[in-house]
Amino acid sequence: MNVLFILAVMLCMAMVMIGGKKGAISFLSLFINFLVLLGTVYMMNDPANDPILWVIIACVIISCVNLFFINGINSTTIAAFLSTVITMVALLLFILFMSDLTMINGFGEEEVDELSLLSLYIGISFAELAAVVIISTIGAITDISISITSPMREVYLHNPGMSRRELVQAGFAIGRDLLGTSTNTLFFAFFGSYLGLLIWFKDLSYSLGDIVNSKIFAAEMLTILCAGIGIALVIPVASWITAFLLTRKK
Amino acid sequence: MKKRLTSASPLTWSLYAILLLSFLGSVYFIQHNHGFYGQAIATVTEVSVEETQELSDLYGNEDMLYTQRITGEIRNGEHEGRAIELENEYSLSGANDHEYRTGQDLFVFIDETAGDGANLSGTIDNVKRDQYVLAITWIFILVLLAIGKKQGFYSIVSLALNAVILSYALDIYIRTENANLLMIASVSVLLFTVTSLLLVNGFNEKTYAAIVSTMLGVFAALLLASFAIWTSGGNGLNYEEMQFLSRPYEAVFMAGLFIGSLGAVMDVGITMSASIFTLYEKNPDISIEAMKTSGIDIGKDIMGTMANILFFVYISGSIPMLLLYLSNGATWPFSFSITLSLEIARALAGGLGIVLTIPIGIFTSIFFIKRKRAAQ
Numbered sequence: 001m002n003v004l005f006i007l008a009v010m011l012c013m014a015m016v017m018i019g020g021k022k023g024a025i026s027f028l029s030l031f032i033n034f035l036v037l038l039g040t041v042y043m044m045n046d047p048a049n050d051p052i053l054w055v056i057i058a059c060v061i062i063s064c065v066n067l068f069f070i071n072g073i074n075s076t077t078i079a080a081f082l083s084t085v086i087t088m089v090a091l092l093l094f095i096l097f098m099s100d101l102t103m104i105n106g107f108g109e110e111e112v113d114e115l116s117l118l119s120l121y122i123g124i125s126f127a128e129l130a131a132v133v134i135i136s137t138i139g140a141i142t143d144i145s146i147s148i149t150s151p152m153r154e155v156y157l158h159n160p161g162m163s164r165r166e167l168v169q170a171g172f173a174i175g176r177d178l179l180g181t182s183t184n185t186l187f188f189a190f191f192g193s194y195l196g197l198l199i200w201f202k203d204l205s206y207s208l209g210d211i212v213n214s215k216i217f218a219a220e221m222l223t224i225l226c227a228g229i230g231i232a233l234v235i236p237v238a239s240w241i242t243a244f245l246l247t248r249k250k
Numbered sequence: 251m252k253k254r255l256t257s258a259s260p261l262t263w264s265l266y267a268i269l270l271l272s273f274l275g276s277v278y279f280i281q282h283n284h285g286f287y288g289q290a291i292a293t294v295t296e297v298s299v300e301e302t303q304e305l306s307d308l309y310g311n312e313d314m315l316y317t318q319r320i321t322g323e324i325r326n327g328e329h330e331g332r333a334i335e336l337e338n339e340y341s342l343s344g345a346n347d348h349e350y351r352t353g354q355d356l357f358v359f360i361d362e363t364a365g366d367g368a369n370l371s372g373t374i375d376n377v378k379r380d381q382y383v384l385a386i387t388w389i390f391i392l393v394l395l396a397i398g399k400k401q402g403f404y405s406i407v408s409l410a411l412n413a414v415i416l417s418y419a420l421d422i423y424i425r426t427e428n429a430n431l432l433m434i435a436s437v438s439v440l441l442f443t444v445t446s447l448l449l450v451n452g453f454n455e456k457t458y459a460a461i462v463s464t465m466l467g468v469f470a471a472l473l474l475a476s477f478a479i480w481t482s483g484g485n486g487l488n489y490e491e492m493q494f495l496s497r498p499y500e501a502v503f504m505a506g507l508f509i510g511s512l513g514a515v516m517d518v519g520i521t522m523s524a525s526i527f528t529l530y531e532k533n534p535d536i537s538i539e540a541m542k543t544s545g546i547d548i549g550k551d552i553m554g555t556m557a558n559i560l561f562f563v564y565i566s567g568s569i570p571m572l573l574l575y576l577s578n579g580a581t582w583p584f585s586f587s588i589t590l591s592l593e594i595a596r597a598l599a600g601g602l603g604i605v606l607t608i609p610i611g612i613f614t615s616i617f618f619i620k621r622k623r624a625a626q
Contacts, residue, residue, distance in 0.1 A: 002486035004591060006478040007598035011557075014605040019550040023605075026554025030561060030601070041569055045576050047311070062562075070554060102382040106345040106570070109376075114494055115574070120345040121305050121313035122577035126570060127344055135566035139559035146555075176401040179394075180450045181520060183405040185513035185556070188442070189563040191416055192510020192596065196492050196502050198416070202424045203496060209287055209380070213357070218379040223567070225390040228405070232397040 029065055036061050037135070047123040052096070055131040059088050059138050066142040076153050079245050080145040083238035087141055090237075091230045092134050098222055099130035108216035110200070137227040140182055141234050148175050148238040156246045164247045171239025179232065186227045194220055269395075273388060280381045284326040287357070291378060292322030292334050294354045305341070309579045314342040320350055322358070324370065329360060334370040345574065348377065355381075408446050415441050416509075431497075435505040439468060439512055447520060456527045457520075459618045463611040464512070464519035470610070471511050471603030472504065475595070487595060490588045491571070503592055510564070511600035514556050515607050521552060522611025523618075530619050541616055549608030557601035564593040564600075 015023035040058040043049050063084045067077045099105065106126040107115065152171050156162055162170075197220070201211055211217050284291045301317040320336040336358060340347040350356065355378035361371050394402035419438040423429045443464045451457040479487065484500075492499035525548050526541050568589045575585035 001482040003478050003482045003484065004486050004594055004598065006482055007475065007595060007602070010474060010478065011598050011601045011605065014602055015553060015557075018546065018605055018608055019553055022550040023553065026557065029554060030557055033558060033561065034565075037565055037569075041572055041576070044569075045573055066555070066558060098382065098386055102379050102386075103348050103377045104379075105348070106343075107574075109346070110494065112346050114491075118574060118578045119307040119309065119311065120343070120574070121307060121315070121341050122309075122311040122343055122345065122574060123313045124343055124573055124577065129570050129573070132566050132569045135569070136563045139555070139562040143555040143559060172397075176398050179398045179401045180405050180408065181517040183394075184408060184446055185517045185559055186563060187409050187412065188513030188516075189510045189560055189600070191412070192506040192508070192512075193564055193567065193593070195506035195509060196495055196499070198420055199424070199497060199502060200495055202420050212380045212383055213376055213378055215377075215379070218383050221383050222386055225386050227563075228390050228409070229393050232393050232402065235397050 025070060029070055032065050032069070033062055036065065044124065044129075051125065051128040052092070052131045055134060056089070056092070059134060060085060062135075062138050063088075063142050066139070067146060071146065075245065076150045077146065079149040079242045080142065080238065083145040083149065083234060083241050084138075084142050086241070087145070087230060087234040087237045088134060088138065091137070091226060091233060092131060094229070095133050095222070095226050096128075096130060098226070099133070099219075100127060102218050102222060104215050104219040104222060105130060106215075108214060108219070110197075110214070110216055133223050133226060134230075136223060137186065137230040140186055140227065141230055144175065144178055144182055144231060144234050145238040147178055148235065149242045152239070152242045153246065164243045167243035167246060168239045171242060172235060175235030175239060179235070182231050183228050186231070187224065190220070190224045190227070276384060276388075280384045283380070284355075287326060289357050289375065290327050290329065290360050290372075291325045292336070292356050292358045292372075293325055294320055294322050294350050294352050294356065295333075296321040297350060297352055309577060311577055316340055316342075316349070318350060320374075321369075322356065324358075324360075325355070329370060332370055333368075334358060334360065334372055336372060336374055338374055350374075354378075404449055408449050411445055411449075412442050415445070431501045431505045432508070435508050439508060440465065442509075442512060443516060446516060451520065451524075455618050455622065456523050456615075459523040459527070459615045460516070460520040460611070463523065463607055463614040464516045466610045466614070467515040467519060467603050467607030468508060468512050470606045471515065471599050472508050474602050474606075475504070475507055475599040478599075486587070486591060488587045488591045491592065503595075507596045507599050510596055511560065511603040514560050514600055515603045518549075518552060518556055518604050518607040519611050522549065522608060523615045526612065526615040526619070538616055538620075541619070542612055545612035545615070546608070549612070553605050553608060556604045557597075560600040560604070561597040564597045565590065568593050 012027045015027045019026060036058055040054050043054045044051050063081055067081050071077050148171050151174050152167060155170050156167060197216060298319050299316050300319050303315040305313040305315050316339070318338040318340065320338055322334045322336060324330055324332050324334055338350055340349045357375040357378060358372045359375055361373065391406055394406055398405060415438055419434050423431055423434050443461050447457050447460050451460070489499045489503065492502060495502060522545060526545055529536055529541055529544055571589045572585055575589060
């Protein structure tokens with residue numbers, strides 16, 4: 001028996017037992033997202049394909065799955081979709097710019113020792129592959145945008161006289177309440193996956209200067225902090241877009 | 251905006267002042283900190299490509315290799331101000347090399363025996379990245395404060411606090427012989443949960459219920475993951491990517507799984523307890539059954555997205571490594587098992603923690619409400 005198979009069966013059972021039909025859909029969407037990622041990797045494996053373009057395509061498909069497949073197509077999910085895509089593109093440009101400056105493309109010297117048997121000259125641009133950092137936050141960004149657009153619509157339905165400005169402020173207030181728990185979710189997930197590296201840094205008693213300048217640490221910091229920036233950034237974007245779409249209809 | 255500015259208290263103003271001062275101070279320091287490094291640092295002043303070579307390996311991958319001649323100026327130590335000649339090889343793909351540009355700071359080894367007298371000669375060791383790490387940290391802080399205000403501030407404080415707790419816990423682990431990493435991780439997880447939830451929600455029964463359900467939730471996830479590993483004899487998990495550790499990597503993996511699922515489980519825990527307590531506060535006579543039904547309804551809505559968030563965080567980082575294996579002629583199942591098995595196991599176990607925290611959160615909150623009712 002395979003550990004992954006057992007865990008997947010347990011997760012599927014738990015989701016269906018507690019969530020019923022909605023639980024089954026949640027599990028299915030996880031599986032679909034996994035297939036989308038594998039498909040993206042398959043396309044990126046051909047050096048003729050632009051990794052950045054395929055990251056964007058993957059993110060758009062994943063947002064569609066997370067928003068439209070689970071919640072249906074309606075004005076709320078469309079607003080959330082627009083917010084997700086805009087935030088994502090802005091964040092992607094920022095990530096590419098920062099990772100180019102910081103030179104965190106490819107693998108750290110610590111990782112390369114393990115790869116001595118592999119050919120590293122594979123013709124795929126690792127500088128452009130830095131774009132995959134955005135995928136780590138796409139789940140959180142779609143989650144926050146739908147969590148802002150959906151209650152904003154409720155608020156507007158109950159108070160149709162609200163001005164655009166008041167609506168934006170309502171959106172900001174909803175978003176701010178989500179900020180703490182969402183950033184926490186991501187931070188701990190990153191802490192968990194970097195635990196091995198952290199222990200290793202400590203084992204080799206790296207100095208602060210060694211750590212801060214090492215490629216792996218800089219790449220980790222960039223990933224964690226960009227995730228936090230993305231979560232914060234989607235709040236104004238979703239508030240503005242939803243307020244605009246809601247008041248425009250009048 | 252105007253109203254907020256005039257109503258800002260002296261405390262807020264002094265906070266802004268401290269922020270501005272530390273921003274300016276740290277930026278100035280990082281631009282002028284060359285003297286604090288023991289290793290020589292050179293700023294690239296001139297770059298030229300000397301040689302271009304086409305490459306192709308046995309798997310049919312095609313790449314270009316360039317040789318760069320670099321002139322730099324030493325910025326610190328005994329050779330400060332002198333010019334240095336460096337050579338650099340970089341490829342088009344850049345898996346483990348870089349194309350250097352003028353203005354960049356590089357850590358270099360100076361070769362004392364070589365050089366033509368006028369100029370030094372040496373080799374490049376690493377890129378100086380500290381100023382960029384600082385820049386992105388400041389952008390993060392400023393964006394979170396500008397958009398999140400008070401909540402943004404709490405997020406930053408909680409990130410910093412949790413990072414310090416984690417670092418301290420790992421120090422204890424490294425220094426203690428035969429230390430049990432899972433024990434240390436358990437204590438840290440308790441500390442993380444208590445500080446994060448108290449910081450966000452303050453001292454009240456809602457928070458206590460969330461803390462209890464979070465702890466039960468992550469332990470349930472850990473237990474089920476251990477169960478899955480035990481029944482299958484660890485079959486399907488490939489620890490290749492942790493091979494660099496001189497530590498028992500199974501324990502490191504389990505501790506990572508434990509800490510990694512904590513944030514998501516905490517999110518679910520506080521959502522469940524907050525919504526059930528709100529139901530109770532709105533209608534203190536609400537039946538236990540009604541609370542359970544509403545709780546399950548809320549849980550259904552969040553479990554999919556939460557599991558998704560964890561899944562993407564874990565998987566995305568492995569994509570470059572997966573591509574490297576695939577390009578080196580490795581089969582999909584092999585590449586997959588080497589680069590993704592641990593991440594998927596973490597995501598699935600974290601998902602289990604999330605889903606189980608829904609009923610756990612409902613029962614814990616109801617337990618606290620029952621106690622409150624009995625006390626009245």
